[in-house]
Amino acid sequence: MKTDVEISEETVLKPIAEIANQLGLDETLYDVYGKTKAKIDLSVSQREQRGKLVLVTSINPTPAGEGKTTTNIGLSMGLNRLGYPAISALREPSLGPCFGMKGGATGGGYAQVVPMDEINLHFTGDFHAITSAHNLLAAMIDNHIFHGNLLNIDQNRVVWNRVMDMNDRALRSLTINSKRIQHDTSFDITVASEIMAIVCLAEDMDDLKHRLASIVVAYDVEGEVITAHDLNAVGAMTLLLKDAMKPNLVQTNENTPAIIHGGPFANIAHGCNSIIATKTALALSDYVITEAGFGADLGAEKFYDIKCRIGNLKPDATVLVATIRALKYHGGQPLSELQYENLDALQEGIKNLVQHFDNLSKYQNNIIISINAFATDTESEIAMLMALEEELGCPVVLSNVFMEGGKGGEALAQAVVDMCEVADDFKPLYDSNQPLSTSIETIAKEIYRAQSVSYSEEAQEQIKTIEAMNPQGLPVCIAKTQYSFSDDPKKLNTPRNFNIHVKSVRLSQGAGFAVVLLGDIMTMPGLPKHPNAENMDYTDKVIGLK
Structure with a gap:
């Protein structure tokens, strides 16, 4: 089979203006970034939201792969093939995992957002703007201390560090020791920045400014908080972020619209794309297929308990993605043997899927289980998973979007349409007013x-x-x-x-x-022994990007 990069490069892309017009956007409501990307005006997110909101989440990730983003994209394409206008609403990829171990975040096979090389690398510069705004604030803290420290900042209680969009373990612990400035600090990866979270949770520019002003950067010698507002940093940070606040419009390899915006990781941040992007998509389409990072214990929990709470959003259905390979890995089968049938390992690994299903049920949301198909899946293994439909009382649907694109997602698409018509009583897991x-x-x-x-x-x-x-x-x-x-x-x-x-x-x-x-979670990841970067190159085409 062709590589993801090859499939992306062979895709016949429509001009992005045509995709925007397909959504009913006139030229005053978007700014074109080249031929294949655009930014949508913030005013669109304030329109009435007509769409159904569907979350795609998954079991705990394994080296065998789960295909959550691939399923998301394939589902949106499947809906469009069935005549239901749909938009895929995704997070932006980070450079750190692209050059590290995980790779990019644009789907795979014949279910991709494209152009995958541009989206996975610099895209429209949003991450650079967030990095710059974050580090500007850090520089202004140290500059204030250097020029007399009128706010009486306690240098031992400076809590605002620096960030960069790259995996670099050497930057996890640093000491600033220059004239008048002596304190410990560190770098986080950009996706863990509070400014990344703010961009993804702000409703508009006024809300952005209010949230930026509230950032706690340090404490003074009396123990009182020092904020970005106190340092007069909010205006300049807003200036850097003015374009990054606008959601990005691209397309899938079947020319289905996709809105990609914001990119907090779910293991160290809140793991969801921006509220503005989601509400923009809900205003422009009948179905919005969004995702939350990593497994449902992280991404879905934070989508429900943070994003939906803050953004006053209510999902109409949740798709829980698993692969037979990943379930067998959870069941104890070695990675090198996952291509072989092992019903005992699969039966044991299904416990992971069932626990995620039980957890999602606690939010009283409609759930569909999607099995992301691999060529090595056997009929007996598939049958074992399909039997969960009767046991759990929810649809279990086989999806083959990696190999077949939207056609392979039609069955899942129809199940989603049917499930979105079922009433539910969604609610967060806990009361945020408690300790x-x-x-x-x-x-x-x-x-x-x-x-x-x-x-x-x-x-x-x-x-x-x-x-x-x-x-x-x-x-x-x-x-x-x-x-x-x-x-x-x-x-x-x-x-x-x-x-x-x-x-x-x-x-x-x-x-x-x-x-x-x-535990031992790090907000600045490191590179593996042999990072993806070792196999990347560019001649007349992109080489090695995953």
Whole structure:
């Protein structure tokens, strides 16, 4: 089979103006970025939302692959083939995993958003703008200290670090030791920046400014907060972000419209595309297929409990994606043997899928299970999964969008249309007005199935400080490994009788949540021994991009 890059390069793309006109946008409502990309005016997101909202999530990821983004794109194309106008609403890829181990985030096979090389690399510059705005604020903190420190910033309590959109473990811990400026700091990857979260959660430019102004960057010698507003940084940051706030319009390899905007990771951030992009899509189409990062224990939980809560959104259905290969891996079959039938491993691994289904059911949302097909799947393995339909009482649909594009997603598309007509009573898992520890323990026990939760002394003090500043309460954004329900990446499938350890808690006042770091999670990833970057090149075409 052809590579993803080859399929992308062979796609006959329509001019992006034609895609925009197809959505009913006149030329005053979008700005063209070359022939194949455009930015949509913010005013469109304020229109009446006519569409049905469908979330695509998955089981815990494995090296065998799950295909959540591929399913998302193929589903949107399948809906359009059946005559139901649909838009795929996705996150923007980060350069870090593109050059690292995971690869890009534009789907795969014959279910891609294109041009995949441009989207996976610099795209329209949104991540660069977010990186620049974040680092401008960091520079203004140190500049204020250098020029006399009139705000009496305690240099031991500067909590705003720097970011870059690349995996670089050497930058996890640094010390600034220059004239008048001495404090410890670090770099996070851009997708973990609070400004990334703010761009994705702001409703409009006024809301953006309000959230930027509320960012806590440090504490003074009396323990009072110092904000971006105090440093007069909000105007310049807004200027850098003015174009990055506009959602990006592209197309799939079957010319279905796709809106891609924002890109927080789900393992270290809130994992969803922007509220503005989602509401823009809901105003322009009958069905909006969005996604949340990594497994449902991270992405879906944060989509429901953070994005839907803040954006006043209600999903009409949720698609839970799994592959037979990944389930066998969770069931103990070695990666090198996943092409062989193993019903015992599959039966054991199905427990991971069922736990995700049970967790999603707690939100009282309509659920469809989608099996992302591989050529190595056997009839017996497929039959074992299809039997879950009767056991769980929800549709189980085989999808073959990787090989067949929209045609391979028609059955799933029809199941989604039918499910969106079923009434539900969606609600978040917890009340955000309660103490942070109560929300943390609700997620740990209800979603992860932890037996207990422990806190470091640092985390306990941080929670006290955050709760004193926010007596009305906050949602929590839990940062943990994506590979396991637990905070230990080696505990696959459905671990039990484990403890969740809260290492630290950070306040994201502008974003409107508290970030809770579990176990050994890092907000600045490292590169693997042999990163994807070693195999990339450009001659007259792109080589090695995944």
